[in-house]
Amino acid sequence: MKDKEKTKTNVMRLLDKAKIAYDTKEYEYSEEDLSGVHAAEVLGFPCDMVYKTLVLRGDKTGYFVCCIPVDREIDLKKAAKVSGNKSAELIHVKELLPLTGYVRGGCSPIGMKKRFDTYIDESAEDKERISVSAGQRGVQVLLSPGELAAYIGAEFKELVQ
Numbered sequence: 001m002k003d004k005e006k007t008k009t010n011v012m013r014l015l016d017k018a019k020i021a022y023d024t025k026e027y028e029y030s031e032e033d034l035s036g037v038h039a040a041e042v043l044g045f046p047c048d049m050v051y052k053t054l055v056l057r058g059d060k061t062g063y064f065v066c067c068i069p070v071d072r073e074i075d076l077k078k079a080a081k082v083s084g085n086k087s088a089e090l091i092h093v094k095e096l097l098p099l100t101g102y103v104r105g106g107c108s109p110i111g112m113k114k115r116f117d118t119y120i121d122e123s124a125e126d127k128e129r130i131s132v133s134a135g136q137r138g139v140q141v142l143l144s145p146g147e148l149a150a151y152i153g154a155e156f157k158e159l160v161q
Contacts, residue, residue, distance in 0.1 A: 011110045011135040015143070018151055022143040025131070029105065029138045036070025039140065043131070047071035048123060050131045050140070053107045055100060055116070058085030063099065065118040065154075067109050067132060072121070072160040082119055082157040108135040109152050118154040120145060125156040 007026060015022050027042040040050040051067040054074055058064060064083045068074055080088035093104050101113040109118055109132060124130050124145040131140045132148070149156060 007134070007136060007139050009135045009139060011108045011133075011141060014111050015141065015151075020143060020147050020151055022141045023129075024134060025140045025142065027138055027140070040070055040131075043140065045131060049127065049129070051120070051124060053102075053109045053133060055091045055096060055107070056083075056088045057091055058083050058088045060085045061117065063091070063116050064088075065109055065112070065116045066121070066159050067118070067124070067154070068121045068160050069123060074159060075161045078157075078159055079119070082155075082159070083117060102133075102135060103137065106133050106135060106137040106139075108133040108141075109148070109154065110141075111135060115153070118152050119157045119159060120149055120154045121159040122156045123160075 025043050036050050036052040037047055040047045048069045050070045052070045054066045056064055056079055058080060061084050066074055066079055076088050097103055100107060127145055129142045130145045131142045134141045
């Protein structure tokens with residue numbers, strides 16, 4: 001495991017430009033285990049500190065993004081409601097790269113090809129720092145959830161079951 005900026009991702013460049021403080025952590029991963037729970041375990045972080053980025057499609061508003069703890073499941077009804085939809089579904093993994101510019105296991109709420117409405121699970125709001133993907137598999141950024149939300153225009157909402 002390596003610390004600090006062996007890899008410089010677009011996410012890190014955007015955070016640098018915005019003058020948002022962050023730390024980076026790199027870890028080994030395998031194609032068989034791209035789960036956020038694996039990332040948390042390898043990094044030695046509690047699962048409620050590491051957030052996965054999910055892209056959904058609502059029946060009224062179209063695409064939107066949710067960030068939730070890696071060991072939790074999205075509640076599609078809650079996600080639909082907070083995003084102004086009657087229903088929502090996760091997009092197919094094949095849609096992820098063309099839509100966001102990111103691959104599964106490396107999707108970040110920062111620096112997607114297009115800006116989407118974004119919601120962060122309310123469990124992040126009172127934390128000092130959370131970890132999200134740095135936009136590349138095996139690389140995480142740790143930053144203030146409040147600064148993250150302000151930068152990407154996200155709202156804190158109840159999103160998990």
